[in-house]
Amino acid sequence: MTKGQAVVYGGSKKLAYLEFGFAAVVIITAILVFFTVYPKIISVSSVTTVSSSVSITGPSNYNYLFALNYAFVGFDIVIGIALLFFGIIAFIALFKHRRDNAPIVAMILNLNKSSNPFSLLILASVMVLIAIAAFFVSILTSYSLLSFLIGVMLGTMAFLLVALSIINISLKYLARFVFNYE
């Protein structure tokens, strides 16, 4: 394969192998996480609680709501394993150019107020604050379940936003410093 062909195909053979390996790792983790989370969901949602309070509508089991937490945690773990790849790309790019700091210069020169991937990070940290407010509501209403679940969902959304912004930054500015296309 000549150099020209490498550019046409958007990368080298090494890059293709790396992509396939990454996809395989993510799929294998997703399967492993599923087989770890699914028994927990089943065991939590089948717990029968003896409620001392008398309710009008009769006893009903809301444990399946608590079991949803495990689904969100599993989702977070799969996203986090996917993020590890992009973090490693950033690490290699910064390590390769630790003398001339080319990736950081490229990042700073391309900062743009209209489309800034970094602004998603501030949005994500504000979402973490809202999630913590939901946890506070859960504490104040004697550890209620629904507000705890809302906090977990908001935290998952914030993690997804962080993931999107990091993938955006590392593909836009850093990946070309790792793989040399000339």
Next chain:
Amino acid sequence: MSSAILISTSTVNPLAGFILPVVLVSIAALLLVVSLILFFKRFYSMRVASTQRVALFKSNWWKLSILFLSPTIVTVFLIVGLFTPTSFEIYFYLYGLLVSIIIAETVIISIIRVLGINKQLV
């Protein structure tokens, strides 16, 4: 009617397992928002001034890469929490969030300090 199920399903001490980490995480997250805004302000002003300031990163390149790897720290804590028994997992989830927020904050504040060094660069 389903209240207090969080504590009843897990034998966690409510103060050390839930109230204390939530309070600490809220303080740390507030500080994180403030320090992120300062970080971006510094970066914007740097772009206008000069890119020569980036030379300050010559020995601090690993700080930015730790910032990129910080979601992985949360993930490690989540994986450890998934494989521990149900009674202790909430410790890993909340304290893992706290540890990673504190690491990210320390790195951001040190980057702001690096960029704020008033050194004449050639």
